[in-house]
Amino acid sequence: MNSPTEGVALAKPDDAVAANVNAAVTAAQIVEEVRQASTEPAWLSAARRVTQVAAEHAAAVDREARFPVEAFEAMRRERLLSAMIPAHFGGAGLTLAETARVCETLAHGCSSTAMIYAMHQIQIACIVEHGSAIAWQREFLKRIIDEQWLLASATSEDMIGGNMRTSACAVDLVDGAFHIEKLAPTISYGAHADGILVTARRHREASASDQVLIVAPCDSLTLELRAGWDALGMRGTCSESFRLVAQGRAEQILPVPFAQISDQTMLPVSHMLWAAVWIGIASDAVNRAHQFFRIQARGKPGVLPPSAARLAETVALLRMMQARLKAALDTAAVASEERSSGASLDAACIDAPLGASMTLASDMNTLKLSISTSAIQVVQDTLMICGMAGYKNNTDFSVGRHLRDLFSAPLMISNDRIELNTANLLLAQRTPATGRI
Amino acid sequence: MKSALRRILTESARLDVPADTLADNADLYAAGLSSLATVHLMLAIEDEFNIEIPDRMLTRRLFSSIDTLAAAVTELQQAQAAA
Numbered sequence: 179m180n181s182p183t184e185g186v187a188l189a190k191p192d193d194a195v196a197a198n199v200n201a202a203v204t205a206a207q208i209v210e211e212v213r214q215a216s217t218e219p220a221w222l223s224a225a226r227r228v229t230q231v232a233a234e235h236a237a238a239v240d241r242e243a244r245f246p247v248e249a250f251e252a253m254r255r256e257r258l259l260s261a262m263i264p265a266h267f268g269g270a271g272l273t274l275a276e277t278a279r280v281c282e283t284l285a286h287g288c289s290s291t292a293m294i295y296a297m298h299q300i301q302i303a304c305i306v307e308h309g310s311a312i313a314w315q316r317e318f319l320k321r322i323i324d325e326q327w328l329l330a331s332a333t334s335e336d337m338i339g340g341n342m343r344t345s346a347c348a349v350d351l352v353d354g355a356f357h358i359e360k361l362a363p364t365i366s367y368g369a370h371a372d373g374i375l376v377t378a379r380r381h382r383e384a385s386a387s388d389q390v391l392i393v394a395p396c397d398s399l400t401l402e403l404r405a406g407w408d409a410l411g412m413r414g415t416c417s418e419s420f421r422l423v424a425q426g427r428a429e430q431i432l433p434v435p436f437a438q439i440s441d442q443t444m445l446p447v448s449h450m451l452w453a454a455v456w457i458g459i460a461s462d463a464v465n466r467a468h469q470f471f472r473i474q475a476r477g478k479p480g481v482l483p484p485s486a487a488r489l490a491e492t493v494a495l496l497r498m499m500q501a502r503l504k505a506a507l508d509t510a511a512v513a514s515e516e517r518s519s520g521a522s523l524d525a526a527c528i529d530a531p532l533g534a535s536m537t538l539a540s541d542m543n544t545l546k547l548s549i550s551t552s553a554i555q556v557v558q559d560t561l562m563i564c565g566m567a568g569y570k571n572n573t574d575f576s577v578g579r580h581l582r583d584l585f586s587a588p589l590m591i592s593n594d595r596i597e598l599n600t601a602n603l604l605l606a607q608r609t610p611a612t613g614r615i
Numbered sequence: 616m617k618s619a620l621r622r623i624l625t626e627s628a629r630l631d632v633p634a635d636t637l638a639d640n641a642d643l644y645a646a647g648l649s650s651l652a653t654v655h656l657m658l659a660i661e662d663e664f665n666i667e668i669p670d671r672m673l674t675r676r677l678f679s680s681i682d683t684l685a686a687a688v689t690e691l692q693q694a695q696a697a698a
Contacts, residue, residue, distance in 0.1 A: 437650070531671065532653070606653075
């Protein structure tokens with residue numbers, strides 16, 4: 179196989195021309211960055227600075243399957259970990275759409291960093307929306323802001339597998355103090371988190387689906403490593419297997435049933451922020467393919483490379499993915515607005531129509547299905563465009579890591595399971611589920 | 616009607632406890648009724664009693680017990696008979 183330079187040289191025989199092109203591309207990027215910096219909000223500039231750091235270490239994080247320490251140091255410095263906590267609790271109060279933008283930006287530099295950030299914000303959303311009536315939870319949010327804590331989640335369990343809506347382990351509550359033990363097959367970045375949100379059955383006699391969500395700060399839990407994380411991609415998420423033991427006070431248990439937290443917050447927010455990460459990964463691959471294509475075309479003026487049509491298709495598909503996510507973010511914003519203004523009944527209310535929540539759930543499901551699969555398709559196409567330069571690691575046009583990272587997308591809550599679940603939801607809908615423009 | 620509802624619960628609802636052991640007013644959600652199972656329960660009830668449950672009645676209250684399900688079926692059957 180060719181070395182990186184040979185791979186590109188095949189496409190552009192004249193090295194001097196290539197150097198000029200590269201200089202022009204760099205200059206254009208600088209101009210673009212200056213233009214953006216003058217108009218964009220502070221949180222987005224902060225996200226770009228962190229992305230820069232994340233990108234520098236992305237290859238090492240991937241190779242060594244290690245936590246992206248440098249990116250998270252930068253993230254803490256920029257105070258991005260508390261960005262989505264509402265201003266009245268002392269956070270930056272970013273909307274979900276803005277947070278999605280941060281996830282997308284981070285994913286341009288390092289998929290694992292972006293995914294960890296997304297998973298952290300999902301936990302924040304659960305506490306903000308379902309715990310903030312409790313003094314202990316508000317105090318915890320304050321600690322997150324002050325200390326820039328990172329939160330992880332332990333929803334999967336041995337013998338239960340990926341169905342996070344059932345638990346085997348149960349809360350042991352005695353005199354306002356709880357104890358819990360869980361065998362978790364994966365807790366992403368568990369060893370690096372400052373707190374973990376854990377699902378469990380409400381009490382010893384509760385049914386498997388009668389669950390609660392417990393907020394366990396690091397000092398209240400112990401993790402015993404059971405198996406490491408040597409995976410195809412997303413290697414920096416360090417999604418290791420643990421035995422988790424936690425104890426604490428009853429106020430650490432969110433007062434709302436986990437079924438409701440999951441339907442209203444955890445699933446929708448997960449699907450939207452994951453989608454933002456996957457779109458970000460795919461965008462970075464498309465940028466690489468675009469640059470490769472331009473260098474290739476400049477090598478032979480007047481003749482388009484054979485991959486030309488593929489590039490156009492890829493950009494078109496990527497734009498469609500962005501629009502799909504934007505539509506979902508808009509839908510979720512309207513639903514959340516209606517909830518907070520009292521215009522619609524709280525879904526927890528016994529008389530709230532189930533149709534509305536089913537429509538939202540199937541919308542979020544189809545978002546997840548389409549973005550997770552089309553992101554892989556996009557990156558596969560960029561590999562065809564970049565050819566050997568894309569296949570090789572550590573060239574400017576490598577997309578192998580992007581592809582490996584994205585192969586996790588259909589597995590994070592298996593698409594097979596989500597398809598069945600969506601079909602079930604569609605059974606209940608009499609009105610057309612086809613949406614509108 | 617309630618024995619038919621118990622049979623449907625056994626067949627479609629995948630509860631954690633046998634439907635035969637449930638009191639008429641027992642909380643079905645506490646017995647492990649999931650939101651997905653409510654969909655199948657709804658379809659089975661519509662088929663069994665030849666009714667269509669309108670969207671306005673599709674709430675957590677409807678599925679909360681055998682009593683509430685029976686009351687809804689009765690209401691819809693009466694409405695159908697009157698029409």
